Amino acid sequence: MRSHSHIAIGLVVGFLASLSLAVERQRTVDIFAWPLSASTSSLLAKVSYNSSAATLDSYKSFSPSRYDEVVRVGFHHASSGSWSGISTSASNFANGKDRTLQLHVNTDGELYHVGFKASAVSGSHGKTKDSKKGDLTVEVVPVKKGPAPQLNKPVVVNPDGSLPEKVEEKSFFQKYWWVIAGFLLLQVVMGSSKGE
Numbered sequence: 001m002r003s004h005s006h007i008a009i010g011l012v013v014g015f016l017a018s019l020s021l022a023v024e025r026q027r028t029v030d031i032f033a034w035p036l037s038a039s040t041s042s043l044l045a046k047v048s049y050n051s052s053a054a055t056l057d058s059y060k061s062f063s064p065s066r067y068d069e070v071v072r073v074g075f076h077h078a079s080s081g082s083w084s085g086i087s088t089s090a091s092n093f094a095n096g097k098d099r100t101l102q103l104h105v106n107t108d109g110e111l112y113h114v115g116f117k118a119s120a121v122s123g124s125h126g127k128t129k130d131s132k133k134g135d136l137t138v139e140v141v142p143v144k145k146g147p148a149p150q151l152n153k154p155v156v157v158n159p160d161g162s163l164p165e166k167v168e169e170k171s172f173f174q175k176y177w178w179v180i181a182g183f184l185l186l187q188v189v190m191g192s193s194k195g196e
Helices: 002-022 172-195
Strands: 027-035 042-049 054-059 070-076 083-089 097-105 111-120 137-142
Touching: 027 111, 042 097, 042 137, 054 137, 070 111, 083 111
Parallel strands: 097 137
Antiparallel strands: 027 042, 027 070, 042 054, 070 083, 097 111
16 A cells, blocks of 8 residues: 555655646746837836747836937847847837737747837728827747758768869750761651662
8 A cells, every 4th residue: 555655655756746847938028118218217127928929017108209210129138238129219119009918039049139019000001090108018929940951961071171063964965966967867867878
């Protein structure tokens, strides 16, 4: 009886350990808005994210002093304190816009860049309606793998280590001139024998 209970406990502990590894670590980041005319940035949003999903914890509606200036949207790296972000028009923060914050994450699920999109909110019949102040959606954009090299394809080089020169492809006439010449010669011989 004791051995069965030890096996059951071992299975439960193993299951919980594998479950804890499967649950992804949740990270948080503060996103800032920083107009070029301002000396410091202001908090725009607090976001919780992992490598596949994000939730908006808090959002402070940003109202720039002028809508004709440039606003930087970004975050400070926790490790180095450096800034990463993009620049966008302040008019993207006006009412009547759907705003999307994009979190670009690497293969480890760490944030390395942010993106920002804004588009007009379309109502019924194609007319623009006012959006609620504070509308912001967040999406996670995982890094895409680039093209992989073709492996196990040997490279043939000359004895001096240089690549061999490509042989120029011959045209049809250059390849089969002898067949054409033979056919013409045969026609001449056959034509002259019929005349006799």
